[in-house]
Amino acid sequence: MRREPAADLGQASNPTDAEALLRDYGCRATRSRVAVLEALLSHDGPIGAAELTELAQAREPSIHEATVYRTIGVLSELGLVNHVHAGHGPSLVRLATNNDLVAVCQDCGKIADVPAAAVAPLIDAVKEDSGFVLEPGHFALEAVCATCLKLR
Amino acid sequence: MRREPAADLGQASNPTDAEALLRDYGCRATRSRVAVLEALLSHDGPIGAAELTELAQAREPSIHEATVYRTIGVLSELGLVNHVHAGHGPSLVRLATNNDLVAVCQDCGKIADVPAAAVAPLIDAVKEDSGFVLEPGHFALEAVCATCLKLR
DNA sequence: ACAGTTTTGCGACCAGCTCGCAAGTAGCGA
DNA sequence: TCGCTACTTGCGAGCTGGTCGCAAAACTGT
Incomplete structure (x- = not known):
């Protein structure tokens, strides 16, 4: 295709x-x-x-x-x-211009870009450990942004 | 609570x-x-x-x-x-006995455990980079398991 | 401009989950 | 042990995000 x-x-x-x-x-x-x-x-x-x-x-x-x-x-x-x-x-x-990950704030929905390089070690570790190959472009990292963290 | x-x-x-x-x-x-x-x-x-x-x-x-x-x-x-x-x-x-992550195979639904330690570097990188604090227990890592990978 | 195929708009539908309410039950005090 | 009160439950309706089937419309190659 x-x-x-x-x-x-x-x-x-x-x-x-x-x-x-x-x-x-x-x-x-x-x-x-x-x-x-x-x-x-x-x-x-x-x-x-x-x-x-x-x-x-x-x-x-x-x-x-x-x-x-x-x-x-x-x-x-x-x-x-x-x-x-x-x-x-x-x-x-x-x-699909980049393969960075996305982090989403659970409280306010704000989005941050996470450089693909930061995930590479995790990808390797998971593959080594369980044979699973991550598809990093397809899931978001749930998180809390700095601003919302203060309000908790 | x-x-x-x-x-x-x-x-x-x-x-x-x-x-x-x-x-x-x-x-x-x-x-x-x-x-x-x-x-x-x-x-x-x-x-x-x-x-x-x-x-x-x-x-x-x-x-x-x-x-x-x-x-x-x-x-x-x-x-x-x-x-x-x-x-x-x-x-x-x-x-909530452990804080490991879960990886889910997109094709067959199989689940693998990813030790929390493997994610620690990513958590640090994201915090450093964007100030976002990941909530690793709350999202699954989408992946493809070894068996399904062969069938693709 | 035409034929053949793909794509669209539409409404019905589905899964996963949440809500409001009346009836039921747990736990406290007597 | 019995009542009282507040918290929970079962139930059905409802909400959101997303998908499907079908007839009508639009696109492309000729």
């Missing part, structure tokens, strides 16, 4: 790039998909499906929630996007 | 211990709670709420799903139990 990207995912943020990107990855560039991808490209960091739907609807009002979920699915199969499970809340979506 | 435990949580697995444990922690030892805690004590490792409900119902048939969830809530407030969020599936419950 995955093809080689011809465009630079990291830079693409103007309207036409989303369309080109979809085509480069060999999938149909429909209005809905372009709207979702544009929304994603124009947003910084991980985003919930609900918020992403709102952003996409700002560009293409008729777009349906189910379509957004399906689009996330195809983008994810293409390797353009990761979906990150964040505790009991809704899961997050983000561009 | 949390009190000092008078009994040894690690060993308690006969019927009367669950009741004593509840009282030691200063909460009412109702039939339902005793059944849930017994089920938990007699089970090895993390368990889903649905399965826990079945086990509890084997001891106390009239027990209701909602009660199990509420009981998990109180045991968790008492510090007897952790609830672990595992990807998109149902969350898991386990005795």
Whole structure:
């Protein structure tokens, strides 16, 4: 399913790039998909499906929630996007431009990026120990941010 | 809310211990709670709420799903139990006797224990980096087990 | 512009979990 | 041992996040 990207995912943020990107990855560039991808490209960091739907609807009002979920699915199969499970809340979506982890504050929902390098030792330890290979892009680290920690 | 435990949580697995444990922690030892805690004590490792409900119902048939969830809530407030969020599936419950992490295979659901020590460097790195304090008992590490890896 | 296929919008549906309320029960004091 | 009171429970309804099937619409290659 995955093809080689011809465009630079990291830079693409103007309207036409989303369309080109979809085509480069060999999938149909429909209005809905372009709207979702544009929304994603124009947003910084991980985003919930609900918020992403709102952003996409700002560009293409008729777009349906189910379509957004399906689009996330195809983008994810293409390797353009990761979906990150964040505790009991809704899961997050983000561009697959890096393989950093995400830490989520349990109290306020604030998000921090955790460099992939910090997780490497854990990945090795787990593989050694149990043979399990971690998928670090797919889960969030539940945490408490400094601000919320003081309020506890 | 949390009190000092008078009994040894690690060993308690006969019927009367669950009741004593509840009282030691200063909460009412109702039939339902005793059944849930017994089920938990007699089970090895993390368990889903649905399965826990079945086990509890084997001891106390009239027990209701909602009660199990509420009981998990109180045991968790008492510090007897952790609830672990595992990807998109149902969350898991386990005795708070250790602070190891749980790794879950995304393909078959198999569970592996990850010693707390393996996560310590990551905890430090995240705290240093972003000020976030991880809550390692509350999230599962999504992974693929050795067997499923071969089948991919 | 057309045909063939993919994708969409829509509403119904599902799982996991929570809530409000009336009835039931545990635990305390007498 | 008996009552009283407050805490718990069972029950069903309800909520959230996410998925599905289907007919209609849209996209792409020719």
